[in-house]
Amino acid sequence: MQNITKLNTERRNPNTTKIDTYSTREILETINKEDEVITGAVKKTIPEIEKIVDYASEHIPQGGRIIYMGAGTSGRLGVLDASECPPTYGVSFEMVQGIIAGGFPALLKAKEGAEDDAELGRSDLKELNITIHDTVIGIAASGRTPYVIGALQYANEVGAFTGAISCVEDSEISKHAKARIEAITGPEVISGSTRMKAGTAQKLILNMISTSTMIKMGKVYSNYMVDLNPSNEKLVIRAKNMIKEVVGCDDETCDRLFEDSKHNVKLAICMGLTGHSIEECMQALTDNSGHLHLAIKSLNN
Incomplete structure (x- = not known):
C-alpha cells in the first residue's frame, strides 16, 4: 500500500x-x-x-x-x-x-x-x-x-x-x-x-x-461574451442587453439588429457600430479570425 x-x-x-x-x-x-x-x-x-x-x-x-x-x-x-x-x-x-x-x-x-x-x-x-x-x-x-x-x-x-x-x-x-x-x-x-x-x-x-x-480566440469583445448562444429566455435578454450597451441604441434598434443578424450578437454589434451589412460584417470577422475589435477597425478605415 x-x-x-x-x-x-x-x-x-x-x-x-x-x-x-x-x-x-x-x-x-x-x-x-x-x-x-x-x-x-x-x-x-x-x-x-x-x-x-x-x-x-x-x-x-x-x-x-x-x-x-x-x-x-x-x-x-x-x-x-x-x-x-x-x-x-x-x-x-x-x-x-x-x-x-x-x-x-x-x-x-x-x-x-x-x-x-x-x-x-x-x-x-x-x-x-x-x-x-x-x-x-x-x-x-x-x-x-x-x-x-x-x-x-x-x-x-x-x-x-x-x-x-x-x-x-x-x-x-x-x-x-x-x-x-x-x-x-x-x-x-x-x-x-x-x-x-x-x-x-x-x-x-x-x-x-x-x-x-x-x-x-476572439470570443470576447471588451469584456462581453459576444459569441454566446442565446438558447433560452435568460440568454436572449443577456444578448439584447449586450447589444444595447455596446451599440448605445434603443430597444427598437436593438430588436432590429438582433433579428437582422439572425440572433448573432457579434454580428449585431458589428452592424450597429459600423452601419455595414451582415455580409460585410461576416467577411470582416472571417478576415480577422473572429476578433470583433479588429473587424470593426477594418470596416471603419
Whole structure:
C-alpha cells in the first residue's frame, strides 16, 4: 500500500484539530480563513497556465481541442468547465471536453475504482482520436491518479500538448506533462477532503484556462461574451442587453439588429457600430479570425 500521508493534500491541518468542538460560526470562519490561501497558491502557477493557453489558442483553429481528464471531484470539475463553454462562447461541444473516469454515471455517484486504472485512461483518450493539435490536461488533487497518468502517457505518445493540474509538490502527474501546474493549497480543513481548498483551486485554474483561451480566440469583445448562444429566455435578454450597451441604441434598434443578424450578437454589434451589412460584417470577422475589435477597425478605415 502506498504511503500518501506525506502529500500536501493528505496532511493533518494543525489549525482545525478541534473543529468538531466549534460553534457553527467558528466552523464557518475557520473554513473561510483557510480558503484565503487559495488565490495566492493559484497565482504562483500562472506561468504554467500561460503555456497551456498559448498552445490551445494557437492550435484550436487548426482543429485542436482542450480535453480534461480526471477522476472523482477533479473529473467532475473538468466536465463542468467543458460543458459551460458552448452556451457561453458559442463553440462546439467537441472543442472543450471533460472526460471522467467511470463515464457519465461517475458524475452522479462516485466510482472510486475507476481512478486506479491507467489503461482505462489510455483507452478513453484513444477513443477521441487525438492529434498534435490537441491539448490534454490531467487533473488530480493528489497528483497521483493512475487514470490520469495513463491518459497523459498516451497523449505524449501521439504528440499532443499535455498539462497537469495538482495540489501537491513534485506530483506524479507533473512528470508526464509539459505544463506543470501545482497549486499548493496545503492540508484541508477536514483531512483529505480535497473537494474543498484543492477543488476550489482546480476550479479557478480551469476557469482561467478556458476563459483566457476564448478571449485569445476572439470570443470576447471588451469584456462581453459576444459569441454566446442565446438558447433560452435568460440568454436572449443577456444578448439584447449586450447589444444595447455596446451599440448605445434603443430597444427598437436593438430588436432590429438582433433579428437582422439572425440572433448573432457579434454580428449585431458589428452592424450597429459600423452601419455595414451582415455580409460585410461576416467577411470582416472571417478576415480577422473572429476578433470583433479588429473587424470593426477594418470596416471603419
